[in-house]
Amino acid sequence: MNKSILWRVACLLLATTPMMSHAQDHPSATSAVSATPSVRLFRGPGDYKVWSIGINGGVLAPVVPTGGSNDFTKWKGSAGYGGYVKYQILHFLALRADYVGGKLQADNSKNLGNGATPVSPYKSFETKLPWSATLNAVFNITTVNWLFRQNFVSLYASVGGGLAGYKPTLETNSGTKRDYNNDKAIKELIIPVGAGLKFKLSEVINLDLGYTMYYTDGDNLDGYYHGPNKDKYSYGYAGLEFALGKKGKKQLQWHNPASAMYDELEAQKATLAASLDAANQNNARLTADVDKLTKDSDGDGVSDFFDKCPGTPANTKVDGSGCPLPVPVIEKKEEKIVITEEDTRIVKEAIRNLEFDFAKASIKPHSYPALDRVADLLKRKNLNLKLSGHTDNVGSKDRNLALSRERAESVKAYMVEKGVNASKIEAVGYGMSQPIASNKTAAGRQKNRRVEFTIF
Known part of the structure; x- marks a missing residue:
């Protein structure tokens, strides 16, 4: 489409070459061009x-x-x-x-x-x-x-x-x-x-x-x-x-390139002005012909001179003659993701092995391998993950809520570091509001200090 326009413009330029050559044979134009010095902004x-x-x-x-x-x-x-x-x-x-x-x-x-x-x-x-x-x-x-x-x-x-x-x-x-x-x-x-x-x-x-x-x-x-x-x-x-x-x-x-450029361009000012005056007389007619060939009123990429379907709506794909192309119908296929028993086993193993430093949100290093397998699963199957942080009832309610949220965010940060899309992970802290065992025993409190993983 655009190549055809360029080809016609090139033919027009070739047709006007003899006229431009005749204009350059004029003594004033020749002397102006030959007197133009070369510009060297940087000499190496x-x-x-x-x-x-x-x-x-x-x-x-x-x-x-x-x-x-x-x-x-x-x-x-x-x-x-x-x-x-x-x-x-x-x-x-x-x-x-x-x-x-x-x-x-x-x-x-x-x-x-x-x-x-x-x-x-x-x-x-x-x-x-x-x-x-x-x-x-x-x-x-x-x-x-x-x-x-x-x-x-x-x-x-x-x-x-x-x-x-x-x-x-x-x-x-x-x-x-x-x-x-x-x-x-x-x-x-x-x-x-x-x-x-x-x-x-x-x-x-x-x-x-x-x-x-x-x-x-x-x-x-x-x-x-x-x-x-x-x-x-x-x-x-x-x-x-x-x-x-x-x-x-x-x-x-x-070295200041601006200074060197200014000095050399200033010296060319007069001679370039003379050259432009001589060329402008020829360019006026050439510009009118080029405008006629390149004007595109409907903006479809085909000039009015060659457009067989003028007035095409904006953003419409057209062929070389400016007429709309058939719009292909794309059928969307929904990809069904299946969570297998092996996927569930990987998540349970990560929950079982997840441990933090005492009263902190920093993950203990021995928990990394199991978390790496969960991260690989999320990337491989493009799954979503919800992280729910929980604590026992030892300490203040506000501190436990903050600690549960920090631990969930710490696991999320680790997953993102391993390449998981952050928008695929939700990290929430519930503090001590959702116990799964009695807080009256050490074993019960241990079970309540947890981060639950839910994949979907």
Whole structure:
């Protein structure tokens, strides 16, 4: 359909070629075109300094603005140091290999938000960070500047990944110190996310001010495993960056494409105007003919010139002549899902093996295999699941209701993590309102502490 229109337009263009060639033979048109310079917005990294090294010093702290201060209430700043090697790929993008070292400290001397003293077996910790190595992508956000020809301040952001090696030492409330992991270095995956400001002092030296948040893949940075959240730390620093390369070359990271483009386009302004004036006389007639061929009043994709069925309703599929195509009748087939005895056995086994930590919503690891089989069943048969949390009558009614809901949500979160569609799972907490046994005996209370699974 569209190909036929394009073919006819192409024939029209070929027919008008001799006329356009005659117009270009005019002296003024020829001189205007030949005088037009070529536009080169970027000449490649070979004309710039692309390698640089940096050194910095600053403050390391076991805290980030987006995740708090880990498992201790009061963080302390400690001296940190670092360095990097950077390769500038484009004016706005670079790869940077970073090294950071120092130590991290915190204690529990600060009260909680409600004024209560934190409950912890440990008084404080100190973690030695001999090294961390990461590879980061660095994005210069303010490279293109339409207001100033020469930039001297640049805002950048970075993200990457790598490894950190550290040794935590814990001090108990009684004053005893112990080395976590027998004083052996822990190697953990880290994800750095940072931002900073860079000031151009010369074509060789830059002042670098930055702040980076490090997210670890473990809860052992402070030597204290407490809760589901993973540990993190931050590094605020100031340093110098030294550009490497031949004398006279500029740094690629300070290149402003907008400035180069403006200078070259301004030089073409007069000559392009002359060329356009000559071409517009020929384009006027060509545009009228093209409009006649391409005008499509009913919007069906076939121009009025070739449309044999004008006035086709919107969103109607048509053939090459603009006439409606027959609408195929699609018969929907309902898929019947059968829940077998084996499916029921898998669910019952998961209920039987499901256990939580005392008074918490965290699932014990030995329950995972049975839950994995239920997750596989839900995905394989596209089933729905209702999770009903229940407790015994020990404790307040409000706390039991909240705990039952948290446990049901914890099972749902595990299923979603295993690939189950979250909309297929409903998690409800009933607290102690629906006992299935007497709460007067330990055995009865054990039966009442449960999460029921219902598949459908």
